[in-house]
Amino acid sequence: MNTTAPHRLDPSLLANLPPFSQLERRQIREILDAASVRRLEEGSVVFEEGAPAERFYMLLDGVLRVVRITEGGEQVIALHIPTGQLFGIARALGRDTYPATSVMASEGIILSWPTSLWEHFIASYPGFATETYKTLGARVGEMNARIVELATQHVEQRVANALLRLMNQTGKRTGNAIEITFPITRQDLSEMTGTTLHTVSRLMSAWEKAGLVESRRKHVSVLDPHGLVELAQGQHP
Amino acid sequence: MNTTAPHRLDPSLLANLPPFSQLERRQIREILDAASVRRLEEGSVVFEEGAPAERFYMLLDGVLRVVRITEGGEQVIALHIPTGQLFGIARALGRDTYPATSVMASEGIILSWPTSLWEHFIASYPGFATETYKTLGARVGEMNARIVELATQHVEQRVANALLRLMNQTGKRTGNAIEITFPITRQDLSEMTGTTLHTVSRLMSAWEKAGLVESRRKHVSVLDPHGLVELAQGQHP
DNA sequence: AGGGAAGTTTGTTCAAGCGCAAAGTCCGGA
DNA sequence: TCCGGACTTTGCGCTTGAACAAACTTCCCT
CATH class of the missing domain: 2.60.120.10 (Jelly Rolls)
Structure with missing residues (x-):
């Protein structure tokens, strides 16, 4: 199922994305070599709520949908993740399990790494942590806006x-x-x-x-x- | 307005709280010595949405209410923060401005530090970062739950x-x-x-x-x- | 080309809960 | 002790939007 890198990925894929933009070519090379690549159909489930957070991901192409299911079986779309963002980074919030299900909203391409590399990324790549937490901050902001919306509009x-x-x-x-x-x-x-x-x-x-x-x-x-x-x-x- | 430490605070105030629990007495001493203390009435505003995030806070006693105001002037209570948690940690998410207003829901006591110390805390005190991000993770989880609630219930x-x-x-x-x-x-x-x-x-x-x-x-x-x-x-x- | 599934439109009915209004109750301060 | 403000309760009419139902359209597969 994990279609690993066909051969070698073009470093320019990552070089412009915020979490990696401050890195040297060599470091991006390392990161890419450690990654698995998958091309996914619309509707593919990347991971399910509650599953152990074994990997973290980067959405290289396409749009992702973060979904939660209520006890009553209704779906709620919590968030859309646009191309070029990290996701499934439960690790960044000290969780060892995914808090929601992720489904491809369109066909797309994802990279992923084993969670065990997370600490390594944070420690070794300057700017990676900062950028990651900025993204997270934006996401929290969006969630907040939605709460206000749902409550008042x-x-x-x-x-x-x-x-x-x-x-x-x-x-x-x-x-x-x-x-x-x-x-x-x-x-x-x-x-x-x-x-x-x-x-x-x-x-x-x-x-x-x-x-x-x-x-x-x-x-x-x-x-x-x-x-x-x-x-x-x-x-x- | 900033009633600074009367004399010296009892280290045991912090020793049991998650972000500090793994620290040595000496480190807690340092942290306390750098803190300002304030006792606040019910209804006091700690900081306002959009204000520059100049300090970060620990709620030592009481309950705090995180509030957002809509363009229409309606209030929405986004979150309650219980005793013993950090708040106003915009810095942790790469923001330089507070994303919401914080108001005391009861009388209470807060400690605070200048934001410039944030990086220092993260770097110097083992476990501090992890625990902080865990708290943040829990808060994100709660926000998610509220979105689902508001959307379906x-x-x-x-x-x-x-x-x-x-x-x-x-x-x-x-x-x-x-x-x-x-x-x-x-x-x-x-x-x-x-x-x-x-x-x-x-x-x-x-x-x-x-x-x-x-x-x-x-x-x-x-x-x-x-x-x-x-x-x-x-x-x- | 035909058939079926998935997605969309539209009509009708009906209850949840909001807006508005007014009165009641508790509390702190003068 | 009384007053006034803050908080709470209750009633009523009306709108929003959910529920149910059914037909229609588009796309894809065979």
Whole structure:
């Protein structure tokens, strides 16, 4: 299952990513040589909540979805991780088990290393620790924002915010629209916002009619980000 | 404003707290000598969201409330921090500004150090970093749980969960009840659960009638934790 | 090209819980 | 001891959005 490095990976893959950007070529070489590479399909599970944290990962291509399941069997999408970030770094928070399940939201490529190397990375590569904790900080900030959202905002605002967040993380200009670059269903959006796919569908239809977004099956583009921001702020109830 | 150490603090104050528990007496002495002490009233603001993170803190006594304010001016209680934890450690996540406001939920005592000492603490005191990141990990776990809660549960379940969480963090046996050891209003509970004080009041009245809880003004005791757990799981809708 | 699965739309019904309003109760301070 | 403010309770109407139901569309596989 672990398709290890075909031969040798191009160092430039890592050289621009924050946790590695301050390292010398030689060090990046070491890091790559220790890594396993896997190409994964949309929907592949990378690891499950509660499993022993045996490896940590870097998302080289694609988008990852961090998911939790309630006792009632409902899914909640806690977070999306964009290309170029570390994930599964339970070790950084002193855990020995993964706190959530990770699933590929699109096809993509991941690198991974055994957790036993974590301490080594932290100790040997200057800037690695700092950058890692910065990422973590950003993630905590995002979680906080979501708590506030869920606690105070209406469904319409929450869905608008979810779209904006995805747009900022993975959006790409396409003509005059900004396209969310990985497959996303109404169901997904509902699991990000704590509502039902029905409600999301209704909202999206209305927004499409109003010229704010454009959507095909499993695909969403934002036409009018500013309009969405206004909705997110409850401007036009 | 910074009531510095009256004379010298008793080292045993810190010796049992996780981040310091593995240190030698001499090291704890150093740490205490570098600290400022303040005794704070209920309601005192320790620091505000967005302010430069000039110091980091240890809550020696009392309970702290981490609060965020929405653009609309509504408060959301993101977290309660129990006695004996570090807080305001923006530095640990590579931030140079506090991500939320901290307010004393009861009167209490805090120690603090200038942020410039953070790197020194991490580097000089073995176990300090690990323990800190463990705490952070637990906090992330709690935030995650709240996101799932807010996204999937009904108001009744959320309020029950909030009470249970407070009970576990700060509860003390009093007769056959478990009392939440700091002042808490219906308003507070509503700000923890994303609802209104009215709804919380109704729920509490019902629970009191059912013998699950007992409450005086600004005080809550849990009589039947197991019953609350059932409510939290939606057993009795 | 046909069939089926996955995803989406839309309608209808209905209850949870919010907004608003008002009164009651407890507490500390003058 | 009385007053005023802070906290709590309760009632009522109404909106939001969930639940249920069913049809439709798109995509993929054979």
